[in-house]
Structure formats: C-alpha cells, structure tokens
Amino acid sequence: MKILMVINPISGDEDKDHLIDLVKSKTDKEIDIFKTSGEEDCKKISQQLEQNDYERILVAGGDGTIKLVAESMDSHQIPIGIIPLGSANGLATDLNIPLEEEAYINIALGENKRTIDAININDELCLHISDLGLNAELIKEYQNGKVRGKLGYALKTIPTLFKNQGAFNFTIITDEKEIHRYGIMLAIANSRKFGTGAIVNKNGKIDDGIFELLIFKSLDVIEILKTLDEEAEISPEFLEIIPSKKVKIKTVKKIDFQIDGEYLESTNEINAEILPNRLTVFC
Numbered sequence: 001m002k003i004l005m006v007i008n009p010i011s012g013d014e015d016k017d018h019l020i021d022l023v024k025s026k027t028d029k030e031i032d033i034f035k036t037s038g039e040e041d042c043k044k045i046s047q048q049l050e051q052n053d054y055e056r057i058l059v060a061g062g063d064g065t066i067k068l069v070a071e072s073m074d075s076h077q078i079p080i081g082i083i084p085l086g087s088a089n090g091l092a093t094d095l096n097i098p099l100e101e102e103a104y105i106n107i108a109l110g111e112n113k114r115t116i117d118a119i120n121i122n123d124e125l126c127l128h129i130s131d132l133g134l135n136a137e138l139i140k141e142y143q144n145g146k147v148r149g150k151l152g153y154a155l156k157t158i159p160t161l162f163k164n165q166g167a168f169n170f171t172i173i174t175d176e177k178e179i180h181r182y183g184i185m186l187a188i189a190n191s192r193k194f195g196t197g198a199i200v201n202k203n204g205k206i207d208d209g210i211f212e213l214l215i216f217k218s219l220d221v222i223e224i225l226k227t228l229d230e231e232a233e234i235s236p237e238f239l240e241i242i243p244s245k246k247v248k249i250k251t252v253k254k255i256d257f258q259i260d261g262e263y264l265e266s267t268n269e270i271n272a273e274i275l276p277n278r279l280t281v282f283c
Helices: 016-025 041-051 063-073 090-094 101-108 134-144 149-163 221-226
Strands: 002-007 031-035 054-061 080-084 113-121 124-126 129-133 168-173 178-183 185-189 211-216 239-244 246-259 262-282
Touching (some): 002 063, 016 031, 016 054, 031 041, 063 080, 080 090, 080 101, 129 134, 134 185, 178 185
Antiparallel strands (some): 113 124, 185 211, 211 239
C-alpha cells in the first residue's frame, strides 16, 4: 500500500523539497505527492483517494490543510499523519505533537493512533476550534496581510485591538435551554488550547463526545496571561465554559467568523453539532 502526502506549498517557512526527501528516506513505501493550489483541492484529493489504495495520508501544512484533507476523505477511513507547518498548528499542539522535524515525521510514519471527534459548524468541518469575534477579526486581518507566520499575527494584533467592534450580545440555544451572554468573543472548542498554546479549556478533551462553548466576557490582560500557565485558575468573570453536543448561536448583527484558523465570513447564526470519532490521527 502507498502513502499520500498532501502539501500546502505556502504554509510556514519549511523547505518542502527537503521535507519530501526526508520523509522518503524514512520509509520504503511508495509516496504520491499532492500540492494544494486553492483550486478544487477537495475534489482532486477525493478523486485521488478513489483511484488509489493508501495506508495513510501525511498532511504538511496547518489546521486548514488538515481540515481540507479530512473533508476530502468522505467515507474513506484513512489515518492522518500531521506534519505541522502552519502559522499556529493548533491541532498538533493539542495532540502534543512536537514541532521538531525529526520527531513529527517519526510520529506521522509511526503506528500510535488516536481517534478524535470533530464538529459540524454550518456544514463546515471543525477539527480544533472556531470562534466569533475578536480572534476571527485578527485572522481576517492576517490573511489580508503580506507577512506570514507568527510574526504576521503579531503585526496585526495591535491594529485589530484598536479596530475591534467591542462586545456582542450572544443568544445561545441548546436542547435544554436558551441563554443570553455578552462578550468580546465566543469560541466553539474541541480542544484545550489555541494554536498559540494559550490554555482556554483546561478540562476539554478531543475525544469525549462533546465540545465546549467558551464565552470571553472582556479583554483582561491579567486573565489572558493566566492562559499561559497550566496551573492557573481563570476567573469566570473573564471566561465562561458551557459543555454541549448541539447548539444554535445567534447575534443581532453579523460578526467575523473563523474555523481552524481559516476566516470564512461574517455571520449572525451558527449551528454546531458534535461528530464523534470522526478522524484517526497518528500521535
């Protein structure tokens, strides 16, 4: 059986040819290379999977590239090896996949697997974290900028804070109740951390059959710094966490919206539902 290696050519600063050579040096399996172009990638990967019998898919890119491959798989149950080359690498961070080249390639070609949940959000697949508000605004500014990587995020952070629209009114509807909250951001998380490493959902698990709504109520620098400490207790006045399996979120006006680090659009209605055991990854 063969290996499919999907590469996002514009992610990170890695030399992709060097990476391909390194992967090939560590396995005697035949490797097919697919480089994303932004034009019908999902359809093309699906066709490749239909025409070949792969034992695993190596994904070299960020969370958006992993999401693309997962959406392309349809009914194919092929495990994914993550080669984290994105700007934040949120899913890899949450799975404790190291960012050292030798280590992540050995894991991607190894045999230790884990099945994780995903979330269907407005008919889009979310593997890690999605949000409405401040972080989505930052991602929109970053994608419109010219500088990639964490430096690109850093350069956009201060202008985004100055332009931020302030807090929003969120209506949250579950099967049990309807609640109203006011905050600068609302995240739907199938993870413990943002890609930056900030721990915002300490008790969250990626394979427990639920997700968490994270309601950030204010821009509090002290509480934000606490998210960098595994042991720190974050104030409920800053962050409220609501576990759920299915939810509808409404706002009066449209708010910026992102999934797994990819800006989608502004919206005033979100429908989210857990997808248990959606994807198998090497970790």
